[in-house]
Amino acid sequence: MEFRYLPMTETDKKEMLKTIGVQSSDELFSDIPESVRFKGELNIKQPTSEFELTKELTKMSEKNVSLKSHSSFLGAGVYDHYIPSIVDHVISRSEFYTAYTPYQPEISQGELQAIFEFQTMICELTGMDVANSSMYDGGTALAEAVNLSAGQTRKKKVLVSKAIHPESLAVIYTYVKGPGVEVVEIDHKDGMTDLDQLERELDEDTASVVMQYPNFFGQIEPLDQVRSIVDKQKKTMLIASSNPLSLGYLTPPGEFGADIVVGDAQVFGIPAQFGGPHCGYFATTKKLMRKVPGRLVGQTVDEEGRRGFVLTLQAREQHIRRDKATSNICSNQALNALASSVAMSSLGKQGIKKMAKMNIQKTAYLKQKVQEAGLSVAYDGAFFNEIVVQLPGDVSEVNRRLLDKGFIGGYDLGQVDDRLTGHMLIACTEIRTKEEIDQFVKELGDLQHG
Amino acid sequence: MANQDFPLIFELSQESRTGFSLPSMDVPEIDVDEQIGNAYVRKSEPDLPEVDELQIMRHYTALSKRNHGVDSGFYPLGSCTMKYNPKVNEDIARLTGFSHVHPYQPTESVQGALELMYDLQVSLEEITGLDTVTLQPAAGAHGEWTGLMMIRAYHEANGDYNRTKVIVPDSAHGTNPASATVAGFEAVTVKSDERGLVDLEDLKRVVDEQTAALMLTNPNTLGLFEQDIEEMASIIHEAGGKLYYDGANLNAILGYARPGDMGFDVVHLNLHKTFTGPHGGGGPGSGPVGVTAELEPYLPKPILRKENDMYMFDNDRPQSIGRVKPYYGNFGINVRAYTYIRTMGPEGLKKVSEYAVINANYMMRRLQKEYELPFDHHCKHEFILSGKRQKKLGVRTLDIAKRLLDFGYHPPTIYFPINVEEALMIEPTETESKETLDAFVDAMIQIAEEAKHDPEKVQEAPHTTIVSRMDETQAARKPVLRYQA
Numbered sequence: 001m002e003f004r005y006l007p008m009t010e011t012d013k014k015e016m017l018k019t020i021g022v023q024s025s026d027e028l029f030s031d032i033p034e035s036v037r038f039k040g041e042l043n044i045k046q047p048t049s050e051f052e053l054t055k056e057l058t059k060m061s062e063k064n065v066s067l068k069s070h071s072s073f074l075g076a077g078v079y080d081h082y083i084p085s086i087v088d089h090v091i092s093r094s095e096f097y098t099a100y101t102p103y104q105p106e107i108s109q110g111e112l113q114a115i116f117e118f119q120t121m122i123c124e125l126t127g128m129d130v131a132n133s134s135m136y137d138g139g140t141a142l143a144e145a146v147n148l149s150a151g152q153t154r155k156k157k158v159l160v161s162k163a164i165h166p167e168s169l170a171v172i173y174t175y176v177k178g179p180g181v182e183v184v185e186i187d188h189k190d191g192m193t194d195l196d197q198l199e200r201e202l203d204e205d206t207a208s209v210v211m212q213y214p215n216f217f218g219q220i221e222p223l224d225q226v227r228s229i230v231d232k233q234k235k236t237m238l239i240a241s242s243n244p245l246s247l248g249y250l251t252p253p254g255e256f257g258a259d260i261v262v263g264d265a266q267v268f269g270i271p272a273q274f275g276g277p278h279c280g281y282f283a284t285t286k287k288l289m290r291k292v293p294g295r296l297v298g299q300t301v302d303e304e305g306r307r308g309f310v311l312t313l314q315a316r317e318q319h320i321r322r323d324k325a326t327s328n329i330c331s332n333q334a335l336n337a338l339a340s341s342v343a344m345s346s347l348g349k350q351g352i353k354k355m356a357k358m359n360i361q362k363t364a365y366l367k368q369k370v371q372e373a374g375l376s377v378a379y380d381g382a383f384f385n386e387i388v389v390q391l392p393g394d395v396s397e398v399n400r401r402l403l404d405k406g407f408i409g410g411y412d413l414g415q416v417d418d419r420l421t422g423h424m425l426i427a428c429t430e431i432r433t434k435e436e437i438d439q440f441v442k443e444l445g446d447l448q449h450g
Numbered sequence: 451m452a453n454q455d456f457p458l459i460f461e462l463s464q465e466s467r468t469g470f471s472l473p474s475m476d477v478p479e480i481d482v483d484e485q486i487g488n489a490y491v492r493k494s495e496p497d498l499p500e501v502d503e504l505q506i507m508r509h510y511t512a513l514s515k516r517n518h519g520v521d522s523g524f525y526p527l528g529s530c531t532m533k534y535n536p537k538v539n540e541d542i543a544r545l546t547g548f549s550h551v552h553p554y555q556p557t558e559s560v561q562g563a564l565e566l567m568y569d570l571q572v573s574l575e576e577i578t579g580l581d582t583v584t585l586q587p588a589a590g591a592h593g594e595w596t597g598l599m600m601i602r603a604y605h606e607a608n609g610d611y612n613r614t615k616v617i618v619p620d621s622a623h624g625t626n627p628a629s630a631t632v633a634g635f636e637a638v639t640v641k642s643d644e645r646g647l648v649d650l651e652d653l654k655r656v657v658d659e660q661t662a663a664l665m666l667t668n669p670n671t672l673g674l675f676e677q678d679i680e681e682m683a684s685i686i687h688e689a690g691g692k693l694y695y696d697g698a699n700l701n702a703i704l705g706y707a708r709p710g711d712m713g714f715d716v717v718h719l720n721l722h723k724t725f726t727g728p729h730g731g732g733g734p735g736s737g738p739v740g741v742t743a744e745l746e747p748y749l750p751k752p753i754l755r756k757e758n759d760m761y762m763f764d765n766d767r768p769q770s771i772g773r774v775k776p777y778y779g780n781f782g783i784n785v786r787a788y789t790y791i792r793t794m795g796p797e798g799l800k801k802v803s804e805y806a807v808i809n810a811n812y813m814m815r816r817l818q819k820e821y822e823l824p825f826d827h828h829c830k831h832e833f834i835l836s837g838k839r840q841k842k843l844g845v846r847t848l849d850i851a852k853r854l855l856d857f858g859y860h861p862p863t864i865y866f867p868i869n870v871e872e873a874l875m876i877e878p879t880e881t882e883s884k885e886t887l888d889a890f891v892d893a894m895i896q897i898a899e900e901a902k903h904d905p906e907k908v909q910e911a912p913h914t915t916i917v918s919r920m921d922e923t924q925a926a927r928k929p930v931l932r933y934q935a
Contacts, residue, residue, distance in 0.1 A: 005534055013808065032706060032707050047795030050538050053793060058542075061563075072552060077776065078552055078777070094520075098520035099520070099731045102731065103527075113458065116458070178631075178633045250490050272551060274552070302917040318624040319625075345501055349500055350500065351469070351470035364477075403558075
């Protein structure tokens with residue numbers, strides 16, 4: 001069998017073994033004790049040629065319904081947006097995708113500068129001073145923010161809104177086990193965080209208050225009011241998780257005095273990919289700059305005084321600080337941060353506002369249509385690009401039938417909250433047409449009556 | 451910006467220039483500000499660049515030319531396994547049915563994606579010799595922490611709350627002790643002996659009833675196989691601890707040995723290293739974790755099941771450590787790794803390790819005349835040199851690394867592992883030809899000669915790169931972490 005990724009010829013091998021001073025390559029493995037050596041052949045599929053494998057895997061991929069074959073009204077943290085063609089052309093430049101972490105600045109200025117630009121764009125959108133080079137995703141970024149707040153304030157309790165993404169909440173529960181932080185859930189009422197309960201639970205042991213803006217139900221939480229409540233405890237931090245596209249139109253959390261803003265930049269140029277890889281971001285204040293998890297790129301000069309960029313403040317990181325590091329993160333989502341930077345550059349100052357606004361407008365139209373069809377919209381607050389609709393039947397059954405009609409329906413909220421059985425979270429982005437919305441709502445209505 | 455500076459994309463911006471093409475606004479306009487409420491309407495626009503499409507393409511193309519990747523040239527960065535990233539992997543990952551699929555679609559509409567994940571899990575179980583694999587962790591360090599959280603859950607389920615310590619060798623990756631801390635453990639160091647292997651006597655000294663686990667890379671970061679692995683496993687197991695395998699160096703032993711057979715209880719893999727998911731300039735990676743049946747109840751949820759030819763997620767896992775990540779892991783990277791494993795098969799994967807090990811030994815033997823070789827026995831896929839001799843001549847390892855840039859190479863990992871003075875850690879991988887290895891060795895020998903006869907040439911390197919050495923002190927003292935007009 002030929003292997004096109006393995007250049008060693010028999011002649012090479014002979015010469016090399018001779019230089020090494022062994023008869024066969026087996027001698028090089030003689031330090032593996034006989035008792036633990038693997039005998040025989042691994043029981044995995046036999047090698048497959050490029051043509052045959054492509055054919056087989058293409059077929060496998062076609063077993064999936066895709067966001068291209070169906071029109072999707074599913075969001076819940078992962079959104080189907082316009083991706084400029086240029087994005088994939090840039091990230092397919094193999095100088096980017098076949099490199100690793102830019103440890104050698106002289107030959108990594110491209111990556112370093114691209115990250116520096118990403119950091120700047122995230123700061124602009126969130127209204128924060130500092131942003132890092134990326135995190136795995138929005139959920140783990142939020143969990144890291146929670147642990148940072150506990151470490152920084154030396155307090156062991158966090159108040160987490162139940163209107164954040166349920167899987168982010170689940171990730172927080174796993175992450176806080178290490179440092180031993182207590183999570184107190186603040187319930188939602190009418191699709192918004194219950195601020196009365198928040199106020200009651202807030203006390204001097206509270207490290208931080210965690211909100212999502214817009215929240216999991218698509219509603220825009222009153223961060224100004226939340227900040228006034230948080231301010232009653234001097235040290236307590238406000239952490240906001242935000243869809244960065246929404247910040248093209250909404251007041252950024254930084255302007256409401258958020259201490260940490262995190263989220264996922266998947267909305268900018270990154271396809272859904274069955275849930276990953278996406279691109280977490282982490283932004284904070286100057287005060288917390290030296291506590292930030294992960295890589296930071298900073299500007300400096302070379303010996304000739306030319307501007308250049310380097311990985312900096314590395315004393316926070318695992319490869320220097322080991323067990324005292326601010327986080328264990330090493331690899332991040334650099335290539336996806338690049339994709340997001342290209343998408344954000346394409347949109348620019350004007351486009352991002354337009355695109356964010358169009359999400360609100362199309363969702364408003366969807367809401368109007370849903371109401372006209374006699375369906376009930378659960379919450380009446382301000383929204384970004386998702387609404388909650390109450391259906392008379394079982395949501396997963398409705399979704400199955402929608403699938404046959406060419407639609408990917410919304411998220412079944414009943415699976416995370418018994419009180420929301422029969423409620424569907426429906427997303428509508430700028431790429432859904434009036435016709436698709438009309439048809440989708442018609443199908444929903446028909447299913448209701450049929 | 452000085453004239454000679456390469457522009458930032460923000461410096462190219464011109465008011466009202468556009469690079470976007472949005473779908474048409476085909477629904478009636480509403481008063482959005484009223485809908486949102488004035489307090490929540492952004493007052494000033496985010497200062498994103500206003501650039502046209504060609505400008506963007508030229509900007510990033512120019513940036514890419516200011517970057518070195520595996521496709522640009524040799525990249526022997528030790529412990530990072532910078533092998534060739536096959537192009538078919540990229541094509542498969544971009545198939546619409548894989549790339550444009552939502553994680554919350556009905557199960558019956560994602561059977562292809564689940565089939566791939568399931569098949570990949572089964573392959574990784576066979577390759578590692580472990581019973582069950584989860585694909586949820588996003589990267590190696592994330593996998594380490596996931597594995598340690600499972601070990602913690604296991605001990606706690608046995609009512610064993612006093613196991614607060616995780617032992618790591620002094621040669622370990624920095625992520626090991628960092629992950630131990632994040633998981634709520636105290637990291638305890640075990641020394642290496644003169645062979646470069648874990649010192650068994652010291653291991654016996656640090657092991658006690660508080661030991662939760664020993665984290666080990668095998669072969670270790672010195673590129674040496676821990677021959678006493680079975681004895682180490684029994685020391686740890688007899689003390690009630692678990693054995694954790696850091697899979698960063700799995701490229702050395704594919705088809706030759708399996709962590710499960712060596713007595714490891716938990717393993718994480720770096721699919722972006724051994725299994726060619728590209729490194730992406732720092733990520734995304736993928737860090738699956740495999741465990742023995744004993745630890746299976748603690749796997750992150752959901753787990754993937756196959757029943758009657760249908761694939762489905764199972765969330766009914768009462769002993770699970772919970773979720774470590776939203777959704778199901780970095781699926782796009784897993785698709786690439788799966789494509790690679792299917793391309794190579796059992797024969798190909800074994801050859802991968804055979805050739806990676808031959809390449810490393812060959813370079814090591816050719817270089818040992820000019821550079822100090824701290825551990826003179828057969829290495830596995832990587833080896834360590836020390837720049838001690840050159841240091842005596844005033845040339846530091848950092849200088850050698852910088853001089854290599856002039857030859858068009860990415861330097862090896864330097865000053866790691868921390869238990870070797872002036873360390874150079876070289877990992878050629880199996881995808882490099884003998885000609886490439888010879889040319890690199892020749893350059894290293896030339897640099898060693900220069901250190902003797904023309905040290906300034908090395909000390910002042912690099913001479914040919916687009917920028918010279920950076921003032922890292924200034925970067926850290928007066929941090930500028932974003933552009934401001």
